[in-house]
Amino acid sequence: MRDVAVIGVGMQKWGELWEKSTRDIFVESALLAMDDAGVDRLDAMYVGSMSPGIFASQEHLESLMADYLGQKHIPATRVESACASGGLAFRLAWLAVSSGISDVVLAGGVEKMTDVSGGQATHALATAADMKWEGMSGVTFPGLYAMMAVAHMAKYGTTRRQLASVAVKNHDNGLLNPRAQFHLKISIDDVINSVKVADPLNILDCSPITDGAAAVILCPADHVKKFKKPGVKVIGSGHATDTIALHDRADLAALKGVGEAAARAYKMAGKKPEQIDFAEVHDCFTIAEVIVSEALGFFPAGKGGPGAEAGETARGGRIPINTSGGLKSKGHPVGATGIAQIVELTEQLRGEAGERQLKKARVGLAQNMGGSGGTALVHILEVM
Amino acid sequence: MRDVAVIGVGMQKWGELWEKSTRDIFVESALLAMDDAGVDRLDAMYVGSMSPGIFASQEHLESLMADYLGQKHIPATRVESACASGGLAFRLAWLAVSSGISDVVLAGGVEKMTDVSGGQATHALATAADMKWEGMSGVTFPGLYAMMAVAHMAKYGTTRRQLASVAVKNHDNGLLNPRAQFHLKISIDDVINSVKVADPLNILDCSPITDGAAAVILCPADHVKKFKKPGVKVIGSGHATDTIALHDRADLAALKGVGEAAARAYKMAGKKPEQIDFAEVHDCFTIAEVIVSEALGFFPAGKGGPGAEAGETARGGRIPINTSGGLKSKGHPVGATGIAQIVELTEQLRGEAGERQLKKARVGLAQNMGGSGGTALVHILEVM
Numbered sequence: 001m002r003d004v005a006v007i008g009v010g011m012q013k014w015g016e017l018w019e020k021s022t023r024d025i026f027v028e029s030a031l032l033a034m035d036d037a038g039v040d041r042l043d044a045m046y047v048g049s050m051s052p053g054i055f056a057s058q059e060h061l062e063s064l065m066a067d068y069l070g071q072k073h074i075p076a077t078r079v080e081s082a083c084a085s086g087g088l089a090f091r092l093a094w095l096a097v098s099s100g101i102s103d104v105v106l107a108g109g110v111e112k113m114t115d116v117s118g119g120q121a122t123h124a125l126a127t128a129a130d131m132k133w134e135g136m137s138g139v140t141f142p143g144l145y146a147m148m149a150v151a152h153m154a155k156y157g158t159t160r161r162q163l164a165s166v167a168v169k170n171h172d173n174g175l176l177n178p179r180a181q182f183h184l185k186i187s188i189d190d191v192i193n194s195v196k197v198a199d200p201l202n203i204l205d206c207s208p209i210t211d212g213a214a215a216v217i218l219c220p221a222d223h224v225k226k227f228k229k230p231g232v233k234v235i236g237s238g239h240a241t242d243t244i245a246l247h248d249r250a251d252l253a254a255l256k257g258v259g260e261a262a263a264r265a266y267k268m269a270g271k272k273p274e275q276i277d278f279a280e281v282h283d284c285f286t287i288a289e290v291i292v293s294e295a296l297g298f299f300p301a302g303k304g305g306p307g308a309e310a311g312e313t314a315r316g317g318r319i320p321i322n323t324s325g326g327l328k329s330k331g332h333p334v335g336a337t338g339i340a341q342i343v344e345l346t347e348q349l350r351g352e353a354g355e356r357q358l359k360k361a362r363v364g365l366a367q368n369m370g371g372s373g374g375t376a377l378v379h380i381l382e383v384m
Numbered sequence: 385m386r387d388v389a390v391i392g393v394g395m396q397k398w399g400e401l402w403e404k405s406t407r408d409i410f411v412e413s414a415l416l417a418m419d420d421a422g423v424d425r426l427d428a429m430y431v432g433s434m435s436p437g438i439f440a441s442q443e444h445l446e447s448l449m450a451d452y453l454g455q456k457h458i459p460a461t462r463v464e465s466a467c468a469s470g471g472l473a474f475r476l477a478w479l480a481v482s483s484g485i486s487d488v489v490l491a492g493g494v495e496k497m498t499d500v501s502g503g504q505a506t507h508a509l510a511t512a513a514d515m516k517w518e519g520m521s522g523v524t525f526p527g528l529y530a531m532m533a534v535a536h537m538a539k540y541g542t543t544r545r546q547l548a549s550v551a552v553k554n555h556d557n558g559l560l561n562p563r564a565q566f567h568l569k570i571s572i573d574d575v576i577n578s579v580k581v582a583d584p585l586n587i588l589d590c591s592p593i594t595d596g597a598a599a600v601i602l603c604p605a606d607h608v609k610k611f612k613k614p615g616v617k618v619i620g621s622g623h624a625t626d627t628i629a630l631h632d633r634a635d636l637a638a639l640k641g642v643g644e645a646a647a648r649a650y651k652m653a654g655k656k657p658e659q660i661d662f663a664e665v666h667d668c669f670t671i672a673e674v675i676v677s678e679a680l681g682f683f684p685a686g687k688g689g690p691g692a693e694a695g696e697t698a699r700g701g702r703i704p705i706n707t708s709g710g711l712k713s714k715g716h717p718v719g720a721t722g723i724a725q726i727v728e729l730t731e732q733l734r735g736e737a738g739e740r741q742l743k744k745a746r747v748g749l750a751q752n753m754g755g756s757g758g759t760a761l762v763h764i765l766e767v768m
Binding site for chain 1: 385407434435436440441442443444445446447450451455456457458459460462464465466472476479480482483484508513514515516623624625627628629632640641644754755758759
């Protein structure tokens with residue numbers, strides 16, 4: 001197994017990209033990443049996308065994208081793992097380089113979600129839950145995460161204000177990210193008074209529907225000098241599943257799959273949670289960021305909410321989380337999210353994050369999950 | 385990179401399995417494969433499925449299937465590559481074992497296609513083509529392969545009878561496969577007189593809509609003795625793409641992506657086409673088997689049709705093709721097809737193919753493709 005580095009990243013401004021198709025936005029980000037790395041030929045590519053069949057009547061994306069990217073005859077793979085599709089594409093690209101079967105590999109993610117009606121988007125997203133036992137009973141994702149929020153509040157005393165502080169912090173960060181979907185400062189009261197979606201979650205607790213893509217280029221760590229930019233080393237990769245349905249879990253206030261994936265990534269990296277300088281985590285709902293920050297070991301169980309409210313996860317805090325703006329403000333084109341997290345990590349580790357740049361950014365962690373945590377991916381990157 | 389072996393296979397009888405859900409049929413095949421290998425715990429699994437979102441309103445299959453198979457917290461991956469999803473799942477499982485990150489890995493495929501209307505099934509399958517330039521113009525897969533058939537007939541003189549002989553041979557083979565969807569002897573005249581689908585292809589030139597799954601277990605070749613059954617070695621794996629749309633190809637009478645994938649697999653295996661004893665190929669339409677048999681090097685370009693008519697690809701012929709009955713008779717649950725090919729290879733190489741058993745079966749080849757050849761996977765297996 002060889003050491004692997006990220007040598008290029010690319011993504012466009014996310015939002016409602018009505019004038020562009022799925023293939024347009026993927027290729028746009030892929031070309032930005034290839035230009036950033038200084039490569040024009042790939043050995044292989046991995047494309048993460050959750051449901052292009054429902055959102056855009058187009059499966060077989062890897063063949064389409066390899067073709068439209070001008071990468072004739074390369075092996076290309078589409079992976080799907082609901083909202084963790086991007087993180088999974090990154091892991092498989094890492095494995096391809098690490099194993100030695102490929103040298104220059106693109107990992108990308110894409111979702112074009114705004115070309116369908118709201119009902120159809122909700123349906124497409126609900127296919128990430130257990131449709132037989134959850135979806136067919138009428139529950140969709142805001143409802144599933146609302147149940148987790150209620151459980152966390154009951155068990156630990158997590159408050160409505162603590163949840164709101166996650167959204168406020170991520171919108172603050174998004175103001176400094178030119179590619180974020182929303183550039184909108186919000187207050188705790190804005191969140192608490194916004195329209196109810198699924199009690200206790202309001203609309204400003206929820207990540208949005210977004211069009212967008214992101215791409216990164218990987219190569220063996222000892223080839224980095226051949227390319228344009230400094231490389232960032234992938235030192236940990238962890239992947240785990242959990243029960244897809246919430247009713248099969250012993251504790252709704254925890255995410256065991258995330259904990260498993262994190263344990264595997266920490267072990268491979270030889271790092272402990274306190275050695276991580278900053279993280280991008282999967283804040284599909286505010287409660288998700290709170291529980292994930294506990295599952296990753298940044299806070300003891302039940303202390304994620306107070307920690308967020310106290311500013312420990314803000315840019316100047318002990319463990320900055322979602323400096324990119326997170327899913328909440330940057331947007332959440334589901335298949336692209338896991339790759340965009342790697343984009344933010346790489347830019348921070350290279351010192352290229354502009355106004356968002358952290359003073360201390362030597363080790364970063366990305367956590368991406370599918371459904372209500374039925375799949376979890378954790379990656380740890382370090383400056384070289 | 386370690387040598388890898390297949391140590392267990394499983395699949396149920398395919399057809400319209402109306403009393404079973406997607407999860408039921410996947411887990412049924414997976415348990416058969418695990419029992420065949422004598423394992424009850426997996427290190428990882430790869431699930432190939434083309435469009436469960438459209439066919440069954442369920443994405444995130446890998447999490448669901450790991451959960452329903454009782455494999456708590458294992459890393460699980462869903463891959464999609466249209467009708468090559470199964471072949472791609474097998475390749476990634478091979479890579480996981482070969483690279484050393486996993487020891488006991490399940491590769492499975494599944495599709496439940498009969499729970500939607502015929503129009504919706506045709507739509508789901510059409511998402512494997514270029515929807516912008518092909519699908520939206522009204523062409524679906526029978527039309528795309530019909531254009532390839534017309535081109536092959538014009539360039540090489542391939543005849544209607546030659547195409548029909550492929551279907552007749554595959555139905556003959558399917559009569560001996562207890563798991564085949566159709567046990568129905570047909571004649572050349574039956575094919576030629578069957579209802580027209582897209583000129584020159586009739587209904588008996590086309591593979592059917594099917595419910596089904598298949599699964600295989602892989603492990604490092606030097607661990608085989610720990611398990612129940614003899615292993616079969618994976619000696620070649622080739623993966624390539626081609627343009628997704630037919631209009632971008634220089635020659636409609638060839639499948640360059642298949643040729644590329646085959647060249648990569650032959651090179652890795654150190655074998656030539658004449659050293660292959662038998663093959664399972666992707667006969668989604670009769671013309672596909674003809675062109676593929678040329679792309680794999682079993683026949684010179686243009687000689688696949690006459691070769692099929694002369695019986696060279698029959699069980700007693702020079703290069704037996706689709707002893708399982710192929711997609712035509714065994715059925716074509718799209719995500720499962722690539723794995724079912726490995727099931728047939730393994731059973732033949734182990735001498736367990738019953739009435740279908742070939743006298744000489746030491747090296748077998750499986751070729752699986754997506755769309756109109758926009759993706760191609762070729763694997764070569766050998767007795768140990």
